[in-house]
Amino acid sequence: MMLSVRDLSVVFTDWGKxxxxxxxxxxxxxxxxxxxxxxxxxxxxxxxxxxxALMGLIRRAQVTVSGSAVFEGTDLLSxxxxxxxxxxxxxxxxxxxxxxxxxxxxxxxxxxxxxxLRIHEKLPKEERRVRALDAMALAGLPxxxxxxxxxxxxxxxxxxxxxxxxxxxxxxxxxxxxDEPTTALDVTIQAQILExxxxxxxxxxxAILFISHDLGVVKxxxxxxxxxKTGKIVESGPVDEVFYHPQEEYTKLLIxxxxxxxxxxxxxxxx
Amino acid sequence: MGKALLKRAGxxxxxxxxxxxxAFTAFxxxxxxxxxxxxxxxxxxxxxxxxxxxxxxxxPVWQRYWSWLTAFVTGDFGRSFKFDMPVAELVVTRxxxxxxxxxxxxxxxxxxxxxxxxxxxxxxxxxxxxIVTVLTQVTMSVPNFIMGIGLMFLxxxxxxxxxxxxVPLEDGLGAHLRFMVFPxxxxxxxxxxxxxxxxxxxxxxxxxxxxxxxxxSKGNSQGSALRRHVLRNAMIPVVTFxxxxxxxxxxxxxVVEQVFGVPGLGRMLITSIGNRDYPVVQAxxxxxxxxxxxxxxxxxxxxxxxDPRIDGR
Numbered sequence: 001m002m003l004s005v006r007d008l009s010v011v012f013t014d015w016g017k018x019x020x021x022x023x024x025x026x027x028x029x030x031x032x033x034x035x036x037x038x039x040x041x042x043x044x045x046x047x048x049x050x051x052x053a054l055m056g057l058i059r060r061a062q063v064t065v066s067g068s069a070v071f072e073g074t075d076l077l078s079x080x081x082x083x084x085x086x087x088x089x090x091x092x093x094x095x096x097x098x099x100x101x102x103x104x105x106x107x108x109x110x111x112x113x114x115x116x117l118r119i120h121e122k123l124p125k126e127e128r129r130v131r132a133l134d135a136m137a138l139a140g141l142p143x144x145x146x147x148x149x150x151x152x153x154x155x156x157x158x159x160x161x162x163x164x165x166x167x168x169x170x171x172x173x174x175x176x177x178x179d180e181p182t183t184a185l186d187v188t189i190q191a192q193i194l195e196x197x198x199x200x201x202x203x204x205x206x207a208i209l210f211i212s213h214d215l216g217v218v219k220x221x222x223x224x225x226x227x228x229k230t231g232k233i234v235e236s237g238p239v240d241e242v243f244y245h246p247q248e249e250y251t252k253l254l255i256x257x258x259x260x261x262x263x264x265x266x267x268x269x270x271x
Numbered sequence: 272m273g274k275a276l277l278k279r280a281g282x283x284x285x286x287x288x289x290x291x292x293x294a295f296t297a298f299x300x301x302x303x304x305x306x307x308x309x310x311x312x313x314x315x316x317x318x319x320x321x322x323x324x325x326x327x328x329x330x331p332v333w334q335r336y337w338s339w340l341t342a343f344v345t346g347d348f349g350r351s352f353k354f355d356m357p358v359a360e361l362v363v364t365r366x367x368x369x370x371x372x373x374x375x376x377x378x379x380x381x382x383x384x385x386x387x388x389x390x391x392x393x394x395x396x397x398x399x400x401x402i403v404t405v406l407t408q409v410t411m412s413v414p415n416f417i418m419g420i421g422l423m424f425l426x427x428x429x430x431x432x433x434x435x436x437x438v439p440l441e442d443g444l445g446a447h448l449r450f451m452v453f454p455x456x457x458x459x460x461x462x463x464x465x466x467x468x469x470x471x472x473x474x475x476x477x478x479x480x481x482x483x484x485x486x487x488s489k490g491n492s493q494g495s496a497l498r499r500h501v502l503r504n505a506m507i508p509v510v511t512f513x514x515x516x517x518x519x520x521x522x523x524x525x526v527v528e529q530v531f532g533v534p535g536l537g538r539m540l541i542t543s544i545g546n547r548d549y550p551v552v553q554a555x556x557x558x559x560x561x562x563x564x565x566x567x568x569x570x571x572x573x574x575x576x577x578d579p580r581i582d583g584r
Contacts, residue, residue: 055488082492089489101481104500106507106579116489151579167489 002174002207003031007067008077010049010231014062023049025231026067033174034205036198038218038239040254041228047211048097050228051179053077054209055094056084071175089116093168097180099161103152110148113167120171132170138204139166140196158189162196169200176200177209182217194221215254219243227251279571283564290560291553295339298549299332305352305547326352339553349550353543358554362539366558369528369535371440373520375448375455376462380516383463388470388509393497395475403467410464415523419457419530426453437532454531458523462516469512473505480504507577514570518563 008027015021024046031037039047052058053065069076096102114132136144139162152160182190200206212218218225225242227235235248246252306319323329348358391400427435438450478501486496525537536555543551575581
């Protein structure tokens with residue numbers, strides 16, 4: 001087992017006046033190396049919060065994260081911030097929903113892609129560059145050489161998400177967390193990005209934890225799926241089983257709320 | 272980019288021209304005449320007429336403006352009516368004094384506000400942040416000259432750190448600067464308060480951006496996220512503000528010079544207006560306008576250099 005999450009809870013203690021708000025409630029998950037697992041749920045179901053907690057990105061003192069997340073023998077949730085830094089960007093990486101704002105607007109693409117390298121490994125500049133260009137090619141970016149010196153605003157949304165993927169993969173982490181990576185993109189780009197992620201999983205053996213509100217997208221990519229509602233897991237299992245024989249009303253609702261793409265021409269950009 | 276800058280430069284020249292026209296017109300419209308202050312009240316009609324003819328004051332406004340402008344662009348600023356010497360000579364010594372004061376003010380602003388802004392943002396809601404917030408609020412709402420009088424009272428009369436009497440450069444650089452720090456401080460404090468507020472807000476705004484979350488996800492420490500990502504972006508509005516502030520500093524000096532008795536451009540401007548010494552007034556007004564407009568141009572330039580999203584327009 002590569003990752004084993006037990007009873008992960010995220011609680012906001014400063015929510016309202018009296019009682020704290022539980023955003024994620026005793027979340028459990030097992031992932032093998034190279035596996036692609038999906039988490040689905042509507043907005044506010046706690047799926048992104050789960051991802052951020054695993055990634056060590058919940059930094060506010062008013063939010064408590066409890067439970068355990070054993071990654072390759074180490075419980076990530078028990079690590080200090082400084083210890084966790086050694087894992088971030090090297091063993092696990094994350095890409096976000098908003099490729100437009102997730103990149104630094106005044107830093108050149110190349111520097112952003114190779115940033116994890118700069119932080120975690122002492123390499124000569126030229127070697128960093130070679131590895132950045134390599135990661136950019138892996139993420140499906142055309143002409144990495146010229147993109148290397150460009151700025152984010154010169155790129156389209158899909159290209160920017162590929163830059164995010166490249167910078168997440170530059171150290172070939174074993175786990176990539178993809179937090180709604182295609183939601184902000186239009187349908188054709190969405191399909192291409194999914195294809196790239198699939199390809200990366202096949203070629204590099206990178207495990208992917210794919211978070212989406214769209215069960216259809218999850219079905220296209222993942223082998224297993226976890227369905228979340230208001231912070232709790234309501235259903236989980238092999239993706240085909242959940243998709244074709246949903247046990248819970250909520251899962252059925254998620255499936256039926258998707259516009260049928262085959263019938264509606266051009267409709268349903270956001271599923 | 273080159274084309275956009277050229278356009279800016281053209282706009283700059285146009286602004287200066289307009290300022291010079293307005294200043295010239297204003298002084299030909301207001302009542303009063305240099306003859307009274309130069310020749311005295313007892314001058315005869317003939318003396319007055321001779322003086323007016325000699326300095327071309329009997330010509331129509333547009334003719335006088337034209338001859339002033341053509342001389343000005345060749346570097347001839349004219350002669351002072353009152354002191355009967357070239358304006359350039361008269362103004363240069365005063366301009367040096369004001370420039371020294373403005374330069375000290377600028378250095379003070381940078382030295383005071385950058386560390387305070389950083390600390391206030393880094394330790395938000397901490398002790399320093401709270402104190403700075405109150406102080407900036409108070410300082411920002413005090414006008415220059417009140418600040419000047421306050422500083423004068425505190426440092427010269429109560430603490431006796433300096434004597435409230437101008438020390439010229441001839442008395443030694445150290446002594447000169449030691450005196451000049453106080454009027455410079457009066458100009459610098461309100462501007463520093465604004466800069467601190469701007470920088471703090473700018474840093475906090477950038478720290479909440481999505482790309483900072485990305486920076487943390489790559490393993491950046493808080494310090495390196497601040498240094499490598501936040502600061503560069505947060506400094507863009509601050510640098511622009513500081514460049515534009517130079518013009519304000521010069522303008523602020525005019526008032527503060529009065530309070531501290533510094534014989535700079537401001538004092539000269541005010542006496543010259545009183546004497547209706549048009550050539551001097553005209554030269555100082557255009558010079559100040561040139562500094563303000565030039566600083567705006569500089570701000571524009573810096574903005575383009577620092578933010579790759581701004582392309583030539």
